[in-house]
Amino acid sequence: xAEDLVLDTAIRDWVLIPLSVVMVLIGVLRYFVSKLMxxxxxxxxxxxxxxxxxxxxxxxxxxxxxxxxxxxxARRVYFTNEENGLLYVPKDQAQNAQAQMFSDPNMAMDMxxxxxxxxxxxxxxxxxxxxxxxxxxxxxxxxxxTQRFRAMLQNGIDLSTVDVSYVSSRSWYFxxxxxxxxxxxxxxxxxxxxxxxxxxxxxxxFGFDAARSLAVEKDSLDIIQHDWALPKMEQRAEEVLRxxxx
Amino acid sequence: MxxxxxxxxxxxxxxxxxxxxxxxxxxxCHVRKLKARRPDKxxxxxxxxxxxxxxxxxLGAEEWTLYEQVAIAAMDCQxxxxxxDCISVLSKKFPGxxxxxxxxxxxxxxxxxxxxxxxxxxxxxxxxxxxxxxxKRKIAMAKxxxxxxxxxxxxxxxxxxxxxxxxxxxxxxxxxxxxxMYKQAAFCYEELILCQPTDPLYHLAYAExxxxxxxxxxxxxxxxYYASAINFTGGKNTRALYGLCLCSSAINQITKGRNKEDKExxxxxxxxxxxxxxxxxxxxxxxxxxxxxxxxxxxxxx
Amino acid sequence: MxxxxxxxxxxxxxxxxxxxxxxxxxxxxxxxxxxSIVGGVVAGIWGFTGLMGFVFYFLVMAIASMLFAAKAKFSxxxxxxxxxxxxxxxxxxxxxxxxxxxxxxxxxxxxx
Numbered sequence: 001x002a003e004d005l006v007l008d009t010a011i012r013d014w015v016l017i018p019l020s021v022v023m024v025l026i027g028v029l030r031y032f033v034s035k036l037m038x039x040x041x042x043x044x045x046x047x048x049x050x051x052x053x054x055x056x057x058x059x060x061x062x063x064x065x066x067x068x069x070x071x072x073x074a075r076r077v078y079f080t081n082e083e084n085g086l087l088y089v090p091k092d093q094a095q096n097a098q099a100q101m102f103s104d105p106n107m108a109m110d111m112x113x114x115x116x117x118x119x120x121x122x123x124x125x126x127x128x129x130x131x132x133x134x135x136x137x138x139x140x141x142x143x144x145x146t147q148r149f150r151a152m153l154q155n156g157i158d159l160s161t162v163d164v165s166y167v168s169s170r171s172w173y174f175x176x177x178x179x180x181x182x183x184x185x186x187x188x189x190x191x192x193x194x195x196x197x198x199x200x201x202x203x204x205x206f207g208f209d210a211a212r213s214l215a216v217e218k219d220s221l222d223i224i225q226h227d228w229a230l231p232k233m234e235q236r237a238e239e240v241l242r243x244x245x246x
Numbered sequence: 247m248x249x250x251x252x253x254x255x256x257x258x259x260x261x262x263x264x265x266x267x268x269x270x271x272x273x274x275c276h277v278r279k280l281k282a283r284r285p286d287k288x289x290x291x292x293x294x295x296x297x298x299x300x301x302x303x304x305l306g307a308e309e310w311t312l313y314e315q316v317a318i319a320a321m322d323c324q325x326x327x328x329x330x331d332c333i334s335v336l337s338k339k340f341p342g343x344x345x346x347x348x349x350x351x352x353x354x355x356x357x358x359x360x361x362x363x364x365x366x367x368x369x370x371x372x373x374x375x376x377x378x379x380x381x382k383r384k385i386a387m388a389k390x391x392x393x394x395x396x397x398x399x400x401x402x403x404x405x406x407x408x409x410x411x412x413x414x415x416x417x418x419x420x421x422x423x424x425x426x427m428y429k430q431a432a433f434c435y436e437e438l439i440l441c442q443p444t445d446p447l448y449h450l451a452y453a454e455x456x457x458x459x460x461x462x463x464x465x466x467x468x469x470x471y472y473a474s475a476i477n478f479t480g481g482k483n484t485r486a487l488y489g490l491c492l493c494s495s496a497i498n499q500i501t502k503g504r505n506k507e508d509k510e511x512x513x514x515x516x517x518x519x520x521x522x523x524x525x526x527x528x529x530x531x532x533x534x535x536x537x538x539x540x541x542x543x544x545x546x547x548x
Numbered sequence: 549m550x551x552x553x554x555x556x557x558x559x560x561x562x563x564x565x566x567x568x569x570x571x572x573x574x575x576x577x578x579x580x581x582x583x584s585i586v587g588g589v590v591a592g593i594w595g596f597t598g599l600m601g602f603v604f605y606f607l608v609m610a611i612a613s614m615l616f617a618a619k620a621k622f623s624x625x626x627x628x629x630x631x632x633x634x635x636x637x638x639x640x641x642x643x644x645x646x647x648x649x650x651x652x653x654x655x656x657x658x659x660x
Contacts, residue, residue, distance in 0.1 A: 007660050048408075049407050052409045052410045053409065064440075065443075066474075071433075139651055142596065142601055142658075178648075179645050181644070182585060182645035186581055230467070233471075237514060237518075238514050238517055240477050241476065241521050244521055
């Protein structure tokens with residue numbers, strides 16, 4: 001390790017600790033703000049029904065062998081026929097679904113709120129950190145790292161001679177951003193468990209694509225082989241009774 | 247459905263609470279979680295918490311859940327005065343809430359004001375048309391009033407959307423059986439078997455419906471389902487054993503004149519008959535001759 | 549903190565009550581997070597550096613896994629659908645919190 005830097009205790013008292021405390025407090029504040037802004041949306045009938053259809057189709061798939069083949073075939077036709085089967089989604093409708101979601105103002109509004117509650121405090125804190133604490137070497141991680149991490153850990157100070165394990169205040173902010181997630185889930189409960197990264201992911205995927213999962217269920221129902229399990233049951237019952245009578 | 251272990255724990259807690267051992271809140275939570283219906287106990291212990299200002303405030307936000315639980319229990323016990331008090335506390339705390347509105351509707355129901363209840367539910371459904379509990383209340387009300395046709399209609403409408411709801415399927419199956427609409431009932435039981443492929447009770451009920459419908463094919467299928475019920479219960483379900491006996495004797499009667507290969511293997515039926523006899527020998531020896539005579543007349547034992 | 553809520557198990561077929569399984573997993577997750585934070589602070593105060601800290605983390609997690617198993621009376625199958633739930637889940641999730649609190653405590657105590 002290179003020669004140790006001597007850090008002023010004032011940096012600890014006026015940078016490291018306040019920064020961390022503020023991060024925690026902002027996390028808590030954000031949680032309550034997003035809770036306030038969350039509009040309780042009623043799921044519409046179509047989405048509800050699609051969810052239920054999928055559950056039922058899965059049940060049919062997993063329990064298929066327990067009902068007579070006549071009943072199974074009737075149900076399969078009911079689910080997958082190409083006219084009005086429950087799982088059948090017409091081609092054009094499937095494409096429209098995405099467009100529909102974009103055009104739904106409620107949905108867009110909700111997304112906006114979510115994003116705002118996430119983005120505004122984050123950029124505000126970042127600006128605040130930048131403004132107040134720029135250019136400090138605030139901390140030192142207790143394990144060595146390679147040069148590659150310099151950009152990550154020493155964001156905001158341009159000293160190529162300082163050992164990589166020293167962390168600039170701005171990078172400490174980022175470390176906090178990711179590392180405090182566990183703490184939040186402890187103090188705020190499970191609702192916060194859905195963290196920012198997951199939310200980002202959802203933004204890309206736009207939630208749950210009903211048409212696609214319906215199509216998946218339909219395909220897997222179509223290829224299922226029905227093999228009625230009940231005829232075997234008579235033999236098994238015989239065995240059970242033999243054991244019982246013995 | 248309540249698992250045996252959970253029920254045992256619940257009973258243990260109940261005796262503990264009954265004997266003044268504390269843990270009333272834990273007991274109430276348990277009842278709620280298992281959806282057990284023990285209104286008298288819930289009313290007694292819930293009220294003792296609610297009447298104790300300190301214990302009540304210890305619950306924090308759970309206090310209101312307890313009010314709801316006690317209100318429902320009070321309605322079960324026809325203590326409408328208590329229910330009314332609880333509901334008025336809740337509606338003061340949460341004005342305009344659907345959940346409280348539901349309770350108010352139930353209070354109307356409990357006091358027999360059917361028209362008022364109907365109106366209340368209708369109003370709630372306008373605000374939240376997909377509220378499962380309210381729809382179920384409406385179904386239950388129709389059934390309680392003896393308006394079975396309406397109950398069936400509501401249930402079908404409900405299942406149109408919530409088609410993965412097992413309890414609703416079961417209710418519908420039972421109503422269909424009571425209306426002797428066996429085909430429809432069989433469909434419902436098939437649906438239930440799909441939901442829980444290893445539940446012997448559904449197999450048993452399905453077999454019974456098939457047996458009642460009659461016809462060789464149905465009887466043979468019924469026999470298979472009786473067999474699977476026996477399999478899942480380990481041969482301890484007397485009803486399944488009897489059912490299998492009846493089935494085989496009915497099948498034997500139908501296939502009497504036919505050639506040999508159509509006949510079922512006699513192994514299973516004699517085993518079942520034996521198992522029945524053994525069961526009666528052990529548990530009700532006084533009725534043994536009755537059983538042996540019946541089985542003899544069905545030509546299942548000699 | 550402890551895996552509460554009994555799991556319902558029936559037959560030889562594995563049938564789990566999804567709700568209970570979730571609650572068990574949640575308790576495991578909370579315990580792990582809590583332990584990684586506490587472990588981080590302890591490691592920082594004791595002044596572990598480099599590999600020692602990570603070894604400490606793995607040790608804590610291993611002990612935690614053992615305790616979970618003991619709490620489940622070594623019949624993990626009753627409470628979880630697989631051993632992985634106890635041994636692996638949340639192992640890496642807690643690492644970030646651990647590193648953060650380790651660094652924090654270490655800096656406050658030793659660097660300045």
